[in-house]
Amino acid sequence: MKKIISTSKAPEPIGPYNQAVQCGNLLYTSGQIPVNPETGTKVEGGIKEQTIQVLENLKAVLAEAGTSLDRAVKTTVFLQDMNEFAEFNGVYAEYFDEETAPARSTVQVAALPIGARVEIELIAELA
Numbered sequence: 001m002k003k004i005i006s007t008s009k010a011p012e013p014i015g016p017y018n019q020a021v022q023c024g025n026l027l028y029t030s031g032q033i034p035v036n037p038e039t040g041t042k043v044e045g046g047i048k049e050q051t052i053q054v055l056e057n058l059k060a061v062l063a064e065a066g067t068s069l070d071r072a073v074k075t076t077v078f079l080q081d082m083n084e085f086a087e088f089n090g091v092y093a094e095y096f097d098e099e100t101a102p103a104r105s106t107v108q109v110a111a112l113p114i115g116a117r118v119e120i121e122l123i124a125e126l127a
């Protein structure tokens with residue numbers, strides 16, 4: 001049975017989807033983009049600032065479900081420009097311990113919503 005997860009501490013969906021869905025002992029998040037949930041606008045700055053906001057948004061969704069980034073088992077990262085990978089990866093490494101980091105796929109895409117430079121979705125275990 002699935003359970004819908006929603007929090008005001010992450011951006012509201014802009015279409016027919018939910019921030020996350022719990023199914024069994026797993027949580028599946030929708031992709032998060034660098035939108036400040038308090039203002040509803042994209043954060044200013046480059047890949048570093050946008051990656052921080054995306055990961056903070058994911059942390060908020062996970063917290064609402066009673067889990068955290070350290071329980072993530074898989075992330076999928078969408079970058080608008082693979083030339084920004086090193087800078088993105090530096091920020092990402094601050095949020096995930098190298099020894100217990102989740103599996104990850106990273107792909108470059110032609111465009112992301114609202115001109116975002118990064119989007120991340122993940123799957124996490126529940127406590």
